[in-house]
Amino acid sequence: MTMNEKKPYLVDAVIGNSSLLATLGRTGKMYRLWWPHIDTPQHMDAMRVGIHAAEGAPVEWFDEAGNGWSHEIGYVQGSNVLAIKAASQQAELTINSRHFAVPGKDLLVREYALSNSGNESKQLSFVLHSSFLISENSLYNTTMFHAEADALIHFRHQYFFAVSSAIVCTKFQSGISWENVQQGELNGNMIDMQPTGAMSWQLTIAPGETVVLPIYIAAAHNEQDAVQLLAEARQKTSGQWADETNSYWQSYVAQAVPCPVDDARIKELYERSILTFKLMSDEKTGTIIAAPEFDETFSRCGGYSFCWGRDAAFITTALDKVGLTDLTDAFYDWTLRAQSPDGSWQQRHYHDGQLAPSWGLQIDEGSSILWGMWQHYLVKQDRGFASRVWPSVLKGAQFLASFIDEETGLPKPSIDLWEEREASHTYSSAAVYGGLKAAAGFAELAGEYELAEQWSEQADRVKAAIEQSCFNEELQCFYRGINLTVSSDKYNEGISAGKQGTVLDLDKGYKKYVLKHDPIVDISLLGISVPFNAVDATDARMRSTADVVEKLLTVPNVGGIKRYEDDIYIGGNPWILTTLWLAHYRFATGDVEAGRNYIQWVLEHRTETGLLPEQIDKHTGETAWVVPLTWSHAMFILAVFMLAEAN
Template identity: 60%
Template sequence: MINDKPYLIDAITGNSRFLASLGNTGRMYRLWWPNIDFPQHVDKIRSGLFFENGLGGTSWFDEPDYGWIHEAAYVPDTNIFRVTANHRTLPVTAVTVDYAVPGEDFHVRDYTFTNTGDEPVSFQFMFYSSFSITENKLYNTVFFDEEADAIVHYRHRYFFSIGSSNVCTGFQAGFAWEAADTGALRGSMIEMTTDGGMSWKISELAPGASVTIPVYIAAGNDRFESLAALAKAKSKPSTEWFAESSQYWHEFVAAATPCPTDDPETKDLYVRSLLMFKLMSDEKTGSIVAAPEFDENFTRCGGYSYCWGRDAAFITTALDKAGLGSLTDRFYDWALTAQDPDGSWQQRHFHDGSLAPSWGIQLDEGASLIWGMWEHYKHTGSREFAERVWPAVAKGAAFLVTTLDPETGLPSPSRDLWEEREAEHTYSAAAVFGGLSAAASFADLQGQAELAAEWSAAASRVSAGLDAHGYNEARDSFYRALKLTVYPHVYHEAAERGEQVFTKTSAKGYVTHHVQHDPVIDISLLGISVPFGAVAPEDTRMQKTADVVERELTMPGVGGIKRYEDDTYAGGNPWVLTTLWLAHYRIANGQYDEAKKHLRWAMDHRTQTGLLPEQVDKVTGETAWVVPLTWSHAMFVLTIFMLAEKGQF
């Protein structure tokens, strides 16, 4: 049995309580509940057919090696995912439909089998489930509940009951893989382990006839809640749950702002973005997840299933443009709970507001949140919202003022937005400018003239610092950072080249090494202008910076824009959001044809199921990393509305 889960997935489904990630074969790789960020519970869920005197074992139809050929796509304008599996030799087609019913604590896996042959056919449908509840294989139990006709998995206060409105004909609680693979479940009732199996016999299915077996995964905080959710799932035919869910998603899309263009491809991606945004917004807390987790063991990255304030500020601005302001409202209610007592916001958080694994504070995170709050206020004009966030804005702005370096006027060293370096970053400075300017506007709204003047003056010190220290004439670009912390060998090499270097000694006597300037070209330099407005788009320095960014960061051959010159993360590929960031600047500078070129590139590199990844392989042009990335979809939505506002559609 294949144990590894892929980094790249093909689809997500859910209802903002559940979030599931799926492959194009229909295999469910991960399932989150009751929050969409943590914890994840699925080890393996497999399904297949066992034919007596057939292949010698179960033919798992979520696996191409068993002879199945798959076609996968979303049901249009919904978060319902359908996979059709046809076998090269077996006379059965299997259609799997996955969705979570909105407002309910159960996920539906609807299986329909059709006899495509000329003779009646008999088989067993096998369903194997292995749970690693709360991402832990310890202290799990699985049992068969005869009254509910269900396999129940549980650990601590997480219970998952699996059953169907069709009464099963076989089951096994514990040590079930080999039995399921050989079509011989043994009827054991309970084990302190992680897996179980169920089967349904289909006898003499006539040529052309079909049979549907819905399988429900119902969740609860104890067995009674879980079994009650399963009973509710069984209380209606799955066709009714499908119709209700489909109607919900159609109404959700219809209530949003219409796509600002009639171009069919753009409209399709816009609708998919709307639907994806809802799945990424946690119903329980209002927080927004950056991406469904795909590297939970941190083998190639530091994890994505968290909320970053920076990502969220871009995302909520896009939500407002798309008419999904209620999600924005709920997010900022959550953001108030995640603020530290000193007014800062840390790098990233779990959706319950607790601190996620971190590399240290990034000043652009909290600054972006304050900026995003003001953008939301400008969009809604809601004084109630402004009153609600004002205490957090005031604390946040006061904190940002304390970070300004009296020597440069820029925010003191922190981690950069890519979470790789410590310095006085130009992008962080731009975000702090945006945050302080937004805070000053809130203060004006509150009649707090002294605070407004103080924060406006602080923002002016940041922009003056960028003017005085931020531009690199040698490269016709702004510096990426000042006072960059480096390894000792980098420090010595820079000193030998005659560059400005210095060291610092901490209170405990530890020495750190620094270079005065970081000249690397980075897409985030565009943030000085868009979205934060510290430097006007038409400023000659900004225009030169954008041109250098495009020249140095465009990937030869495949196209697209990578993050920065010497990027090696996940292979050093072009990113969707960076390419669209350049489109944003081109729009702001009136270069609409250039912007449309970058938009076209991003759209051309969506996945087959219409999702935008983080990265595109620099050689093949295929999806390379993280599917879907919420920030990528946000940048797409912002791009099309920016073009529309300029009359370019």
């Protein structure tokens, strides 16, 4: 009974209010809707809108690409209100729509202004078909028509979604398939144990006239509250709600630190990044998600609608730069709840701090959180914050200290930041250095001077081990890591090629095959100096490492920087954040022109709506994967401030 269409991986826009979050395509088609948290649960199967011009004719779905309809999409300047223009010469109609979540309310507004560009009056029905798979579950959904509220209500368990307009509908039907709604005939069925429903409104539009039809989606935990919120929505026009929402977002941007660089395109993306940060931050828990989910079945990746401590450390540093320190405070309060009993922070978490699907410990996650806490303290100088996080810092630093391998002086093997391999990774080691130095700073504030000295000395030993064991003299570049776990075939291949390695005996007769070095050049090697400063950016070894990174990872023709030499994820494309990482390094060493050029490349590869994706297709230069990626926006903000400081 659902629309049974595969949702695309790539979306064009995101709207929300830090409680509601929705993603849409450039035609206005809504793909997903999260509430009351921005990561889970997700409730939308699909919602479609169309025009039914004559009995016996099919519904013309104007939120569909093609079919004679053209579309333009963009955000209102300085706002998270999305505007879409759909036009058809054949239908002689232009439909301007606005889509947004009302700040502070569990209310989504979709306003449609239909303009008659023809010479004759038009009588038509506006048709809405909605399908809710609440909590992404096809079982136990019900759709009913609430006559008093003149609304369809989709519900399952404690989630209720009331859908209606300010205009009384002409027809309705609870429980109608996508196939059956095509003719626009609705039979008035009041209730059905199906996830689908439809409504239609009869409209008359004179030549040159514009008729506005708002659609409201009210979310609540029971029927009464959903109906009440719908009634509240009708107390104002959709135009008033839009004006208030635009004012809210424009005020939000105005309260942030102004863009420090006098460049119109940089300022535009700077402000869009500020607006995106707020949407990616859950107001109830403080968590920050990597991106709105788009691959919930893990068909091509492991999902993105989770909180990674590493991503968030970069993001909160950017938040502090733009003055959104309240979001940073909320996030680090959240980390106190997400910490494991042993003091570690695992790979990724849900909004409530519970462990999300995982590939195992990444030691850089917790290290980055400690480092990020300290960066936040350096900005705010808030002793209350330092006291609040100190118990967590203590446990976190003790875990890091216990994770150091006495033989190598580096952290023991764990999963790398790209979540693909196990080794003592050089980047992760630098993160541990940064985490321990941060913990030492907090220990001094707490009057724990012996601990401060102990952690600082341990950090210095990690630094020394990086310098001693992790540099590839032959390539003049840091190794990606040492003691790399590989398959038996890769091990034998490596040994045959003259590489060093060992076979370890594990419990129950299993064996682990380990190669001494991982020589693959990886952009994360820049993290040794930027941001963790385990090795100074001006050190000759770092300079040569950056040059090797640039030489081997620059993508021909399209430009930009890919993650590492033999990357195959989604085809091995250049990433926004990796390109900006090299910009960071160039700025840190005074090469302003090179850093600025990378920023310009990023500006040229924004999406149509001005968002930053994760990847750019290496052949076409078009958006390839994940929109928007919060980490991409954070790296842009950090690059902008480094540019400003360098000028």
